[in-house]
Amino acid sequence: MKRAGQAVAVLAAVAVGIAAAAGVLHARDERHPLPVSEDRLMYLRSGRTADRVFLSFDAIASDVYWIRTIQHYGRDLGSTRTTGRFELLNPLLDLTTTLDPHFNIAYRFGAIFLAERPPKGPGRADQAIALLEKGLASNPTRWQYLHDIGFVHYWFTNDYERAAAAFERAATMPGAPEWLRPVAAMTRAQGGDRAGARRLLTELLSADQDYVRHTAERGLQQLQALDAIDQLQAIVERYHDATGSYPRAWRDLISVRLLRGLPIDPTKTAFVYDATTHRVTISETSSLFPLPRFLQPRTR
Amino acid sequence: MSSVVRIDRLTKDFPVGFWRPRPHRGLDGLSLEIPAGGVFGLLGPNGAGKSTTLKLLMDLLRPTSGHAEILGRPVGDAHARQRLGFLPEHPTFYDHLSAEELLVYFAGLFGYTGADRRARAARALDRVGLRSDDRQRPIRQYSKGMVQRVGLAQALVNDPELIVLDEPMSGLDPIGRREVREIILELRDEGRTVLFSSHILSDAELLCSAVGILNRGRLVASGRLSDLTAGEAHGWEVVMTMTDASLADRVSPRVMRTRRIDEGRYSFELGAAARPEPFIAELSAAGATLVSVSPIRTTLEDVFVKALGQGDAA
Amino acid sequence: MSLRRIALVARHVFKESVRDRVLYAIGAFALVLVAASILIAQISAGQDVKIIKDLGLATIELAGIVMSVFVGIGLVAREIDRRSIFALLSKPLPRWEFVVGKYAGLVLTIFVNVVAMTAALYLMLGYLHWSASPAVRLSWDAPAMDVRLLIAVALIFAELALLTAVALLFSTFSSSALLSLVFTLGLFVAGTFSEDLRHFGDIMDVSPIVGHLVGAIGWIVPAFSAFDVKAQVVHALPIGTAFVADTLVYAVVYIAAVLLAAVFLFSRREFR
Numbered sequence: 001m002k003r004a005g006q007a008v009a010v011l012a013a014v015a016v017g018i019a020a021a022a023g024v025l026h027a028r029d030e031r032h033p034l035p036v037s038e039d040r041l042m043y044l045r046s047g048r049t050a051d052r053v054f055l056s057f058d059a060i061a062s063d064v065y066w067i068r069t070i071q072h073y074g075r076d077l078g079s080t081r082t083t084g085r086f087e088l089l090n091p092l093l094d095l096t097t098t099l100d101p102h103f104n105i106a107y108r109f110g111a112i113f114l115a116e117r118p119p120k121g122p123g124r125a126d127q128a129i130a131l132l133e134k135g136l137a138s139n140p141t142r143w144q145y146l147h148d149i150g151f152v153h154y155w156f157t158n159d160y161e162r163a164a165a166a167f168e169r170a171a172t173m174p175g176a177p178e179w180l181r182p183v184a185a186m187t188r189a190q191g192g193d194r195a196g197a198r199r200l201l202t203e204l205l206s207a208d209q210d211y212v213r214h215t216a217e218r219g220l221q222q223l224q225a226l227d228a229i230d231q232l233q234a235i236v237e238r239y240h241d242a243t244g245s246y247p248r249a250w251r252d253l254i255s256v257r258l259l260r261g262l263p264i265d266p267t268k269t270a271f272v273y274d275a276t277t278h279r280v281t282i283s284e285t286s287s288l289f290p291l292p293r294f295l296q297p298r299t300r
Numbered sequence: 301m302s303s304v305v306r307i308d309r310l311t312k313d314f315p316v317g318f319w320r321p322r323p324h325r326g327l328d329g330l331s332l333e334i335p336a337g338g339v340f341g342l343l344g345p346n347g348a349g350k351s352t353t354l355k356l357l358m359d360l361l362r363p364t365s366g367h368a369e370i371l372g373r374p375v376g377d378a379h380a381r382q383r384l385g386f387l388p389e390h391p392t393f394y395d396h397l398s399a400e401e402l403l404v405y406f407a408g409l410f411g412y413t414g415a416d417r418r419a420r421a422a423r424a425l426d427r428v429g430l431r432s433d434d435r436q437r438p439i440r441q442y443s444k445g446m447v448q449r450v451g452l453a454q455a456l457v458n459d460p461e462l463i464v465l466d467e468p469m470s471g472l473d474p475i476g477r478r479e480v481r482e483i484i485l486e487l488r489d490e491g492r493t494v495l496f497s498s499h500i501l502s503d504a505e506l507l508c509s510a511v512g513i514l515n516r517g518r519l520v521a522s523g524r525l526s527d528l529t530a531g532e533a534h535g536w537e538v539v540m541t542m543t544d545a546s547l548a549d550r551v552s553p554r555v556m557r558t559r560r561i562d563e564g565r566y567s568f569e570l571g572a573a574a575r576p577e578p579f580i581a582e583l584s585a586a587g588a589t590l591v592s593v594s595p596i597r598t599t600l601e602d603v604f605v606k607a608l609g610q611g612d613a614a
Numbered sequence: 615m616s617l618r619r620i621a622l623v624a625r626h627v628f629k630e631s632v633r634d635r636v637l638y639a640i641g642a643f644a645l646v647l648v649a650a651s652i653l654i655a656q657i658s659a660g661q662d663v664k665i666i667k668d669l670g671l672a673t674i675e676l677a678g679i680v681m682s683v684f685v686g687i688g689l690v691a692r693e694i695d696r697r698s699i700f701a702l703l704s705k706p707l708p709r710w711e712f713v714v715g716k717y718a719g720l721v722l723t724i725f726v727n728v729v730a731m732t733a734a735l736y737l738m739l740g741y742l743h744w745s746a747s748p749a750v751r752l753s754w755d756a757p758a759m760d761v762r763l764l765i766a767v768a769l770i771f772a773e774l775a776l777l778t779a780v781a782l783l784f785s786t787f788s789s790s791a792l793l794s795l796v797f798t799l800g801l802f803v804a805g806t807f808s809e810d811l812r813h814f815g816d817i818m819d820v821s822p823i824v825g826h827l828v829g830a831i832g833w834i835v836p837a838f839s840a841f842d843v844k845a846q847v848v849h850a851l852p853i854g855t856a857f858v859a860d861t862l863v864y865a866v867v868y869i870a871a872v873l874l875a876a877v878f879l880f881s882r883r884e885f886r
Binding site for chain 3: 314355358359360361362378379381382384385386387388390391392393394396397401405406408409410411451454455
């Protein structure tokens with residue numbers, strides 16, 4: 001039919017036209033892309049203002065801002081500029097999460113982006129934690145945010161006290177997994193707070209899950225080992241104070257009756273004394289190896 | 301004599317309904333020829349298909365099947381439109397323009413330029429009797445009658461051979477209608493052909509040389525007006541005045557109908573067989589005075605009603 | 615084909631827009647906004663040139679968009695609605711000339727408005743330049759009355775020409791002005807985010823099919839965001855002539871395709 005034939009021809013011509021146009025655009029962006037404007041003046045910085053401006057289109061606006069966040073992070077990651085790197089990350093994330101307070105990945109990934117140390121990120125752990133706390137305010141039962149706060153403290157601020165506190169709080173939330181509590185405990189140990197760690201682990205000895213009990217037992221044994229190492233180190237120093245030189249092996253200490261026998265850890269593996277560094281360590285063959293970091297706590 | 305319009309089995313279906321459109325047949329196999337010169341009336345009740353036919357001729361609608369030619373060219377041909385004038389039903393024009401601007405614009409579309417263009421516009425507006433001070437005002441401010449005049453003018457600006465008018469009298473007062481009638485007769489006298497549609501029979505009766513009657517999309521009657529209403533007179537109407545009322549009563553039984561028009565004036569309807577002359581003579585002798593004698597012929601209305609009745613039955 | 619007839623239709627459209635008070639409202643609004651930016655500049659501590667340029671260009675674009683969409687849609691739909699088209703189409707004016715003439719008329723209207731607003735913007739920038747000390751002028755990324763602003767305006771105009779074509783397309787075949795408006799605005803939003811749509815599959819975690827589908831949509835819709843060089847111009851970043859030329863070619867080709875579709879659809883259109 002002539003009419004149908006005409007219609008097909010026109011449709012084909014229009015399709016070819018659009019395809020040709022798209023081709024021109026693609027070629028343009030390949031051959032001479034527009035230089036990206038490095039100056040960043042965000043007109044809208046306040047989340048509250050944005051909320052009002054976007055009326056009921058908050059959700060879409062927050063999606064757009066999230067996309068912009070990722071683009072900003074990606075662009076600055078690959079950029080060679082030295083000043084103002086990632087400077088818009090926090091405002092963008094603030095806008096995203098104010099427009100949609102339940103935007104889960106914005107909180108979690110956003111916090112990681114913010115906490116990353118330069119050059120991979122702005123190194124703003126404080127902003128990361130503020131973001132997560134903001135998320136917690138709108139979503140009080142999300143243990144993941146507390147876990148992430150603990151994570152940021154653990155890896156970026158090295159404030160083990162606060163990290164452990166966050167993990168502990170997370171562990172108390174409904175639906176929180178059981179492994180949070182041993183993690184809290186070990187974090188305390190990491191921070192040198194053996195007493196606190198011991199307390200937590202002792203509680204966990206009566207937990208339901210086998211693996212939690214085993215972890216708690218092991219943790220307690222590690223703490224015992226740490227205490228033992230402290231005491232052994234003190235004995236080594238007394239020997240040095242008394243004789244003016246460091247012992248060469250455990251034998252020396254046993255021979256002057258500072259030790260009664262070969263010192264062993266709770267798994268019955270002997271501790272190791274290094275004659276050159278004069279330091280006592282756990283044996284690498286011990287099942288308790290490696291001990292939590294910072295096994296040099298209060299001695300000089 | 302050539303035909304200005306040739307319609308051959310023209311059919312138009314309109315889809316009705318959204319989900320499963322069923323066609324409504326607006327025009328069903330219309331075949332018609334309209335000769336050049338003279339006035340042709342396309343008549344019929346509302347919804348009969350008159351506007352549909354005219355729109356099909358003007359390429360505003362496309363036929364489902366069938367074929368039509370206008371001024372010897374197929375419908376839609378640009379050359380034909382050069383020699384054509386069209387007035388749509390209930391016309392509206394660009395409110396912001398004045399009549400003069402509109403006519404000049406349209407004249408330009410026909411290819412006229414410069415002073416010639418303006419002169420033609422002015423002539424067309426003169427013809428329809430639009431006053432000069434009105435011509436400068438925007439059409440927004442016009443009365444219905446003025447808009448109709450503008451409509452007629454824009455149909456005439458190119459001196460067309462064929463003028464197509466869709467319900468040209470609608471909305472006009474009696475004076476306006478008479479003026480339009482006069483213009484149509486003038487156009488006929490100039491040798492142009494006028495095709496118009498109407499559901500008002502009295503206008504058609506006064507203007508048309510030929511008519512076509514549509515009903516429900518079908519042509520139910522067509523031909524020269526004189527042919528359609530031909531036939532012997534089937535009676536006479538005699539109007540007489542008499543002072544003596546009893547005279548009327550006495551002759552009343554012999555006539556088909558007696559009607560008292562007013563004080564002393566009576567109308568008598570005689571059958572076709574009877575001759576009026578003896579009747580008149582008799583009454584005159586008795587003292588009555590003759591007012592008028594006229595044959596009772598088939599009117600267009602009779603033809604119309606009869607054709608519709610037949611159409612319905614078909 | 616008669617250029618004269620097309621020109622007649624175009625001139626008629628232009629005349630109609632000039633007498634249409636709505637257009638003046640849009641224009642007035644735009645001028646007020648542009649003037650208001652001077653006020654804003656006073657309280658923005660040194661960023662005034664940039665802000666005025668940003669706001670000025672954005673206003674020109676926004677006013678142009680409103681014009682393109684609303685008047686473009688009304689253009690044909692109104693004629694059909696009010697039956698003024700019947701008398702027009704009975705003249706020896708081919709339907710395609712009608713469509714092209716309408717388009718040309720509207721583009722002309724928009725051009726005149728854009729020129730007027732750009733002149734106003736330059737006036738304001740001129741005032742700013744004159745009232746600033748040489749030291750302040752040195753601190754600007756680009757001169758106040760930067761000629762390169764015209765590049766941004768030219769591309770905005772190309773964008774508006776494309777948008778007008780789209781509005782006209784919907785206006786020729788849709789019987790409802792509201793529907794035309796919805797479609798045109800929808801396509802405009804899609805076109806503004808066309809770049810994001812193209813990279814959708816990379817950013818979002820969706821199946822490859824969905825990613826490709828959305829990406830394809832990103833290539834097909836008219837890329838209204840591709841005409842945006844405002845940031846570059848304001849910060850005096852280089853814009854190659856090849857870039858501008860390619861963008862204009864894109865606009866011309868796409869507009870031609872849209873007009874072809876509009877002409878085709880309008881030729882088939884019947885009028886009850």
